[in-house]
Amino acid sequence: MPNGAQPVLDVQGLKTVFKIRGGEVHAVNDVSFDLRPGELLGVVGESGSGKSVTMMSLLGLLPTPPADVRGGTVTFQGQDLLKVDAETLRGVRGGKIGFVFQDPMTSLNPVYNVGMQIMEPLRKHMGMNKKQAAVRAKELLELVGIPDAERRLKDYPHQFSGGMRQRVMIAIALACDPQVLVADEPTTALDVTIQAQILELMKDLQERLGMAVIWITHDLGVVAGIADRVLVMYGGQIVEQAPTRELFRDPQHPYTRALLKTVPRVTGDREERLAIIEGQPPILGEHPSACPFRDRCDVALELCAKQNPPRYDVGNGHDAACFYDARTGGPRDA
Amino acid sequence: MLDDPKPTKLVEIDNLKMHFPIHTGLFRRHTGDVKAVDGVSFDIFEGETLGLVGESGCGKSTCGRAALRLYDITDGSILIDGDQIGDMSQKDLRTKRPTMQMVFQDPQASLNPRMTVQAIIQEPLDEHTSLSASEKREKVLELMDQVGLNRKFAGRYPHAFSGGQRQRIGIARALALNPKFIVCDEPIAALDVSIQAQVVNLLEDLQKEFGLTYLFISHDLSMVRHIATRVAVMYLGKIVELAPREALYAEPLHPYTKALLSAVPEPDPDLHDTMERTILTGDVPSPANPPKGCNFCTRCPAVMDICKQQEPDYREVLPGRYVACHHYNEVQTAADSTAASEASDQQSLSNTKNDQIN
Numbered sequence: 001m002p003n004g005a006q007p008v009l010d011v012q013g014l015k016t017v018f019k020i021r022g023g024e025v026h027a028v029n030d031v032s033f034d035l036r037p038g039e040l041l042g043v044v045g046e047s048g049s050g051k052s053v054t055m056m057s058l059l060g061l062l063p064t065p066p067a068d069v070r071g072g073t074v075t076f077q078g079q080d081l082l083k084v085d086a087e088t089l090r091g092v093r094g095g096k097i098g099f100v101f102q103d104p105m106t107s108l109n110p111v112y113n114v115g116m117q118i119m120e121p122l123r124k125h126m127g128m129n130k131k132q133a134a135v136r137a138k139e140l141l142e143l144v145g146i147p148d149a150e151r152r153l154k155d156y157p158h159q160f161s162g163g164m165r166q167r168v169m170i171a172i173a174l175a176c177d178p179q180v181l182v183a184d185e186p187t188t189a190l191d192v193t194i195q196a197q198i199l200e201l202m203k204d205l206q207e208r209l210g211m212a213v214i215w216i217t218h219d220l221g222v223v224a225g226i227a228d229r230v231l232v233m234y235g236g237q238i239v240e241q242a243p244t245r246e247l248f249r250d251p252q253h254p255y256t257r258a259l260l261k262t263v264p265r266v267t268g269d270r271e272e273r274l275a276i277i278e279g280q281p282p283i284l285g286e287h288p289s290a291c292p293f294r295d296r297c298d299v300a301l302e303l304c305a306k307q308n309p310p311r312y313d314v315g316n317g318h319d320a321a322c323f324y325d326a327r328t329g330g331p332r333d334a
Numbered sequence: 335m336l337d338d339p340k341p342t343k344l345v346e347i348d349n350l351k352m353h354f355p356i357h358t359g360l361f362r363r364h365t366g367d368v369k370a371v372d373g374v375s376f377d378i379f380e381g382e383t384l385g386l387v388g389e390s391g392c393g394k395s396t397c398g399r400a401a402l403r404l405y406d407i408t409d410g411s412i413l414i415d416g417d418q419i420g421d422m423s424q425k426d427l428r429t430k431r432p433t434m435q436m437v438f439q440d441p442q443a444s445l446n447p448r449m450t451v452q453a454i455i456q457e458p459l460d461e462h463t464s465l466s467a468s469e470k471r472e473k474v475l476e477l478m479d480q481v482g483l484n485r486k487f488a489g490r491y492p493h494a495f496s497g498g499q500r501q502r503i504g505i506a507r508a509l510a511l512n513p514k515f516i517v518c519d520e521p522i523a524a525l526d527v528s529i530q531a532q533v534v535n536l537l538e539d540l541q542k543e544f545g546l547t548y549l550f551i552s553h554d555l556s557m558v559r560h561i562a563t564r565v566a567v568m569y570l571g572k573i574v575e576l577a578p579r580e581a582l583y584a585e586p587l588h589p590y591t592k593a594l595l596s597a598v599p600e601p602d603p604d605l606h607d608t609m610e611r612t613i614l615t616g617d618v619p620s621p622a623n624p625p626k627g628c629n630f631c632t633r634c635p636a637v638m639d640i641c642k643q644q645e646p647d648y649r650e651v652l653p654g655r656y657v658a659c660h661h662y663n664e665v666q667t668a669a670d671s672t673a674a675s676e677a678s679d680q681q682s683l684s685n686t687k688n689d690q691i692n
Contacts (some may be wrong), residue, residue: 046526093623161617164517191389191553196597200613219528221599225606245603262531266583266598267605273538274531274560280496281526 007034014072042227050236095125098173101186104165108157115153140171163194235292242318252320345378350410370396372571383548385562434510439520441500446491452488477506498529570629576656
């Protein structure tokens with residue numbers, strides 16, 4: 001992983017609030033991270049942890065209202081994406097920043113053949129004519145490993161299997177040589193053997209094309225296999241950030257530690273009884289002035305109910321938002 | 335205790351077939367069948383959990399539903415608790431229903447949004463018992479305690495509960511009539527990771543307390559390893575391997591089971607670097623038009639000529655271990671004698687396969 005290089009994408013203090021009847025939901029709260037060139041950044045969290053909303057807000061993909069991106073900066077190629085006009089943003093989305101969403105059936109248009117859908121960004125963003133775009137579309141389908149590409153361009157989404165559809169989505173996302181690819185749970189709807197194919201493909205493509213990837217998932221196993229660095233999100237915040245090996249070897253946040261224990265494995269020793277995390281994820285109704293995990297935490301301190309912990313640097317490029325120091329077994333010194 | 339299944343068989347399924355007809359053309363003529371479940375046989379011992387795993391579309395859910403006669407099956411025999419229910423009339427089946435219940439995958443879709451929790455859990459009691467209203471109410475509250483739901487919420491509607499709690503409502507309803515056998519159809523698939531463990535622990539506690547027998551259908555191999563006593567692996571309407579849990583995960587025999595296990599991403603970065611992976615190519619064929627010979631021959635990394643000609647028998651190759659694969663045939667022809675002799679030595683077999691893959 002290249003260190004010290006200028007980040008491709010730099011997010012600082014991002015805040016997103018949803019207005020609902022009778023109040024607000026603080027879905028993303030003060031999220032800061034950077035994405036370095038050529039790295040694959042895994043973002044892990046359960047549903048409602050704010051991982052998808054974070055990525056959608058930084059690209060202006062959320063409907064406003066109800067969503068309201070309250071603050072922060074998103075620096076991409078010297079521009080703040082939260083401040084640029086809609087036209088510029090449209091040029092970035094699908095062009096320099098590509099997307100792959102979870103469910104390929106709902107994100108592909110059922111009434112156009114896939115060739116049209118791959119050619120659309122090529123003609124919009126790259127100014128290609130129809131002929132050039134068709135040639136490039138065929139190359140892209142070959143790149144993502146779809147056999148008989150030329151004929152398949154004329155097929156409609158329903159004629160593809162789930163794994164093949166996700167390959168088409170990846171082809172569309174890669175169409176304009178993006179610098180950043182955001183993949184939101186791209187393998188969640190797929191079977192394990194198909195997921196293994198897609199993970200393999202993504203790793204290969206990333207090495208060949210050298211782009212930076214943000215990979216959102218709830219599956220710690222997927223992250224362990226594919227990511228260079230991991231962000232763990234809980235209750236709309238980043239609770240831990242570390243290089244992948246470091247995170248799995250020495251998790252610092254109580255949530256990460258509990259989560260790793262609660263997932264059963266297919267190899268190694270079998271647990272007689274699964275460890276559980278008591279309780280439910282928080283409802284982000286009010287402005288978070290305390291640690292979102294405190295009610296489910298087994299090492300919560302008094303301070304946790306009064307203050308939201310900042311992200312403490314624990315060395316090796318690893319930080320954790322927790323007042324409890326897992327290494328000393330006591331509260332952290334300020 | 336769990337590794338040593340009791341000898342009484344509660345469920346015996348033999349050659350179960352569930353075909354759905356395809357009608358095409360102007361006259362809706364019967365032109366083919368989707369063979370969702372195509373000749374499946376297994377037993378479930380009393381008090382054990384049989385895990386049924388496979389990818390989507392392999393027929394595992396259909397198999398679970400057919401085992402409870404939620405479909406009119408095409409062929410086969412289903413013995414549950416001594417009664418043949420495969421060809422039982424609906425009227426007789428109804429009296430049998432209390433012994434066999436089901437927990438569904440999607441707690442949102444399987445609970446009526448217009449009924450209160452009280453009414454949902456009470457419905458089986460209304461249908462099958464002659465308890466008085468107050469007895470029923472008391473029984474419902476008791477069930478809510480057993481599954482860890484707060485009694486105070488009996489008057490609420492399903493939308494007021496989280497996914498994990500809704501699944502508990504579904505479990506309470508399944509328990510209402512003191513069943514012996516419960517089919518759990520992907521009961522945790524719709525839940526978050528931190529909630530899955532809560533529900534699985536609950537199912538285990540209830541099993542111990544009431545001596546329940548489960549058929550646990552799931553695509554999650556790691557969770558099945560945790561909960562199941564024995565595991566059956568399905569592919570394209572057929573069971574390809576059935577074995578006790580430890581044996582199956584330590585030493586899978588069927589090439590499909592091997593590939594499936596190696597595809598599970600483990601939360602351990604070091605393992606990802608060292609592990610030998612079998613990445614299957616292609617997709618599952620359509621169950622309306624399965625390939626000739628072995629169903630897995632189109633994707634099998636260790637495919638032989640015979641696999642494309644002849645369907646392998648589903649047989650017991652080691653005590654308690656059933657496999658449907660030509661690599662494990664005792665009957666040897668000159669052509670595949672090498673493969674078959676290696677089959678007796680699993681280690682060398684897996685080496686051969688790795689060579690073929692690499």
